[in-house]
Amino acid sequence: MDIVLLEDVKALGKKGQIVKVNDGYARNFILPKKLGMEANTKNLNDLKLQKANEAKIAADQLEAAKELGKKIEEASITLTIRAGEGGRAFGSVSGKEIAQAITSQLGLDIDKKKLVLPEPLKTFGTHEVPVKLHKEVTAKLNVKVIES
Template sequence: MEVVLLEDVKALGKKGQIVKVNDGYARNFILPKKLGIEATAKNLNDLKLQKANEARLAEEQLEAAKALGAQLSEGSVTLSMRAGEGGRAFGSVSGKEISIAIKNQLGYDIDKKKLILSEPLKTFGSHEVPVKLHKDVTAKIIVKVVES
């Protein structure tokens, strides 16, 4: 019996794959647990339409990420930090603070986990911070740290 997998099945295949299995395995394991459906003409057509829809959605998400990346690259955010003796910084600027500043100053809601900071910013001046918006799109935003 041929079955279209609805989820990844260990040692059998990935989601969306058409696999040939024994009738008993399909009737007793795959179909009751909703891991797959029988590969009929209607089900194959539905699968094809679903894949086309997913591809269209992925393309729209990529385009939206590119547009947001272009807007972020043009903007910059300014954060103020207290200074100690000799112009040395007190503390640091973390990803969470940068994320909040982007939301307040530019109006974009960027998750702090999307900011690629190897370590918090501890010096005054301008810093380029990469932002991973999509698996294929990484934008850079200018973060200016000034004395308060």
């Protein structure tokens, strides 16, 4: 029996894949647990429409991420931290503070988890912080750290 998988099934296949299984396995395990459905013409057409819709949504998300990336690349934010002895930075600037500054200064809502910051910024000056907006789109944000 041919089955269209609705979810990933270990050792059988991924979601949306058409697999051939024994009739008993399909009737007693896959169909009752809603892991798959029979691969008839109606279900295959539904699957094709669903995949087309998902592809359209993914393309829209990619386009939105590219536009947001252009806005981020053109802009820069300024953060202030205290200076210690000898003009050295006292403290650091974390991803959370950068995300809050993006919201307040640029009016964009960026999650701090999207900032690729291996360690907090501990020096004064201008830093480029990568912002991963999509798996294919990474923008560079200019962050200027000055003394307060």
